[in-house]
Amino acid sequence: MKLSEFPVFFPDATRGLIKSLDTSDIESTKTQGLLVNTYHLYKDLGIKFIKEKGGIKKFMNWKGFVISDSGGFQVGSLIKMNPTKGHVSNNGVLFKPEGEKQVMLTPEKSIEFQMELGSDMVVVLDDFTDPKATHEEAKISVERTINWARRSKHEFEKICSQKQLAVDHRPLIIGVVQGGYYQDLRKYCIENLLKIGFDGLGYGGWPINDNNTFDYESAKTIADNTPKNYLLYGLGVGKPTQIIKLFKMGYSIFDCVLPTRDARHGRACITNTKTLDLTKGKMKDDDNPISTACDCLTCTRYTRSYINHLFKLKDFTAGRLVTIHNLRFYSMLIEKLRA
Template identity: 30%
Template sequence: MPGIGPFQFQLHATDGPARRGTFHTPHGPVETPVFMPVGTLGAVKTLSPGEVEDVGASMILANTYHLFLRPGHERVRRLGGLHDFMRWPGPILTDSGGFQVFSLGHINDIRDEGVAFQNHIDGTTHLFTPESVMEVERALGADVIMAFDECPPGGCDRSVAEAANRRTLAWLERCRTRFLELRDRDDDGPAAPVQALFPVLQGNVYADLRRDQARDVLSMGDWPGLGIGGLSVGEPKPKMWSTLEVLHPELPEDRPRYLMGVGYPDDLLEAIGRGVDMFDCVAPTRNARHGTAWTLAEGQVNLKAARFQDDTAPVDPGCDCYTCLTFDRAYLRHMLVAGEAFAHRLISIHNLRFLIRLAEESRQRIIDGTFQGWSTDWLERYRATRAKRRST
């Protein structure tokens, strides 16, 4: 069972590139493929930790950028770290905040030292460096922490992608140095977390840059897992899939692979079929707040539509979530139209369970050796509803 310290990865079965494994962490095992709900500010929006557990989540994500800004990483440390602060008993992953710095903060300067940016809340100026990000993530205390990287926009010029690759590699070395210094010091007290540092692979949509970056990162040492960044940032979907196909043979079989920020249902299956193990995305809860739910038979549906006002069916008849077992579409539409936040909570429960059930079934199909045929059929059925809506 290869791994580093308490972070071990067991690969149980494969079906083509699709992989079924278990990622062991200090806060428990994570069965893969896995979808991780996003708790940006320390909570999965509208849901309690118990409700997140009830939908089948085993690991969640929190956001370094947002928690750095409020309530502050040192406050979280004083309050016992993220696990105690959030009351979440399972594993937690924190991203580095790099994506948010580039997408939310007004960037004043990107240089080799780091990134100076304006806080999107109050306009104050901050500097993120590889070293400071490691210090913030250490204080937050997640199980898995991501290295600070530069994420260029989708479809950028090759020269921009090359520069981002060079900077990401240089920052990774600095992240690792500071990570090891923090890990080995003895002044963190009894709450000192045991953490795994994942590098982030960049390269945009350029196949050779992706290969080169993967090889360069792997030549730097042994990593407990690998993040795949810079996808689903505006590039065409076929480019995302071809990039994963390029990376698959370059990555070690005995380490988990985390595709960052991807989690629509069809994207999940496409990526699992190309060797990805871990996913996160805000889409399940964000869509829920707009009244949008996922179903297999009808694809993505907007429950605010008038056609649901007398519909006594559950959101998805095949779903075992609390929402589908308890309420019908007519009630959910009423709650949405009336502006009741309860609807957002109920649809969030359903959307998260929809994705987590999809990951669960994928795991079983990989074990059975039927994943490739099943996923093709599932995707055809799910996407047929989209094609039908476009034609009417």
């Protein structure tokens, strides 16, 4: 099965799992693919182990698609926010996780590991543009991102030829556009990534503005400057309304931790803009399902009242049932966009 139908939404199975669900639960939500995290799996399992297990899908017994991110977002979220957690150089990224051994991730290692994971879509390592960066600082991250993209593509071609992968058996490879809020740098980054050549481009960096709103301007710059035969990927996007807006711009790949993380805190998606807090006291006597428009296991079997009871008991089942519902909500959203 080759990834060919878009749009797609990949919930985050960072370390090779969605908390409280097994892969048969995930299948029941009609979720087509999962996102796994290169940095965490590389650190937790390593290349040799994942190779021996025959890749992440076999290890998890997951029959759907898998996309692996590059570890680039961790550069931003871990190191640039807190320099004691590691160091970025032109060679790559040195992570220093607390109480664990150091991990060096280079563009080549990231691609090599993702190829052993057996991902359907690999993402090149990028240098996260700090949202507070000056133009000069942002330019440095863009130049490094382009350089790493070139090295990644070279490694990808090398491994494809070593493994004798025919063009239609290769994973898709995605370049990442950095540049922060500087639209001239976003364009410059795109121009150079196009020269290297990828199957698609991702909207990288931190997509939230200073005033706490989504940065649609950068998303649009990327969409407007990328050829139509390229896939566009909204990394870490997002809320249903953001997915819909980016889809209209031409984006067709999305991943986000939101539906599963919200679910564990008792927030169930009921419309594209509203969630229902199942932990609240007013749910105690509500005998309705989370949503009458949903065909998931949770909505066809259980009431809001019962799930509220499970949250009060702090039982794992509560998070599990809402996660199943939220994943089905997102898969239905994607079905609607396809239609």
